[in-house]
Amino acid sequence: MSLSDSEELSIEVDGSTHVPGLLQRATDAHAMLVLAHGAGAGMRHAFLREMACGLAQRGIDTLRYEFPYMSRGSRRPDSPPLCHATVRAAVEAARRMAPSLPLLAGGKSFGGRMTSQAQASNPLPGVRGLVFLGFPLHAPKEPSAARAAHLARIEIPMLFLQGARDEFATQAYLLPVIEALGARARLELFSDADHSFHVPVRSGRTDIEIRDEALGAIAAFSRALGKDS
16 A cells, blocks of 8 residues: 555444544554544545655554544534544544554544543543644634643643644643643644644745654654653
């Protein structure tokens, strides 16, 4: 399978609910990341596809999947309990497909928050670390740290990849959250990047450079977890 290819599959959430998934294999994988999408774009979005291909080049398998509302073509996210159940089903599917690989879980924005909520309520079996691609700490222009309250109940390592211009995570609120989490949290802050990891031309940087830095951070985080196990 080439890096541009992925295997399509179906993930059973419960007896009446199935969601699609995309499995991207690395040639010599050392870990697998179970990756959820953001609120407004599904697992086939270009950003997630590029991240999956880039992770495969760095020895990390990925399982992308969709929440039920997205697979139905709805714009309204499912209830948190259904989202959490979907996260758990995807993690279980990953465990079955790669029983020997360490597991990471997380996602882009909304998908990352649903994963962290699921982990906080009841630890995801086999998951050693969480990866957040733009954790949505608050709504734009409504700064608050209320959405971070559940993170204190998570006992495994967390990697936060955040744009310095992310209007969903104002630094005045984000940095104290990271500090309060202590050694469990690692923050990679990308200067000039927004919530979509886009940088303006005037920054002198490119979106590809930001993505490569993010991929490198995930690979380093993954390998560090492997050494600690």
